[in-house]
Amino acid sequence: QLQLQESGPGLVKPSETLSLTCTVSGDSINSNSYHWDWIRQSPGKGLEWIGSVYYSGSTDYNPSLKSRVTIFVDTVKNQFSLNLRSVTAADTAVYYCARRGILTGRLDPWGHGTLVIVSS
Amino acid sequence: DIQMTQSPSSLSASVGDRVTITCRATENIITYLNWYQQTPGKAPKLLIYEASSLQGGDPSRFSGSGSGTDFTLTISSLQVEDFATYYCQQSYSSPFTFGQGTTVEMK
Numbered sequence: 001q002l003q004l005q006e007s008g009p010g011l012v013k014p015s016e017t018l019s020l021t022c023t024v025s026g027d028s029i030n031s032n033s034y035h036w037d038w039i040r041q042s043p044g045k046g047l048e049w050i051g052s053v054y055y056s057g058s059t060d061y062n063p064s065l066k067s068r069v070t071i072f073v074d075t076v077k078n079q080f081s082l083n084l085r086s087v088t089a090a091d092t093a094v095y096y097c098a099r100r101g102i103l104t105g106r107l108d109p110w111g112h113g114t115l116v117i118v119s120s
Numbered sequence: 121d122i123q124m125t126q127s128p129s130s131l132s133a134s135v136g137d138r139v140t141i142t143c144r145a146t147e148n149i150i151t152y153l154n155w156y157q158q159t160p161g162k163a164p165k166l167l168i169y170e171a172s173s174l175q176g177g178d179p180s181r182f183s184g185s186g187s188g189t190d191f192t193l194t195i196s197s198l199q200v201e202d203f204a205t206y207y208c209q210q211s212y213s214s215p216f217t218f219g220q221g222t223t224v225e226m227k
Binding site for chain 1: 156162163166211215217218
């Protein structure tokens, strides 16, 4: 059964870089049928799609975050990661990773989510 | 970006009630519309994909319909475990956007 698990610091200082990793178990990330996505959820903005990576390394980002985001894949470790630079309090959210089907665009499954607080 | 608007934002209902939630897109997304259920402290869970296809393992009391810009999620007979927040999401074009959510509360 495919499972995704987010990991990374729960507290980041303003202006620093938020770094999270999603570990995929139960299947290979080396699939031409899926993208691997990051989504976040904050009380003020609801669910927000951050961006995605394909096993080849190609990426797609939300224009609202594109200048600060990098998503990359490590096929050897079966992981993909998110870097969000120059964070502010507005980046405080629960961050989820998920698999997205290429044909349908459905996000399934999701990781459990990890809360990241931006504060000094 | 395609904007997704759900209505209502919240509703109160009783066990056994029929519940309908609507989702409207600002442009034609054909049937690239997915529905998710989220309970407090948990990640969203896929319920319906491509507007009307029930995700495997989900109860048949959930159904979806619609195409173009207008979509509906229906729960035919509300159960206790269905009290949750529901989100629609368009997967037609990037950036993939979500509705603001509809919370189904116990009356």
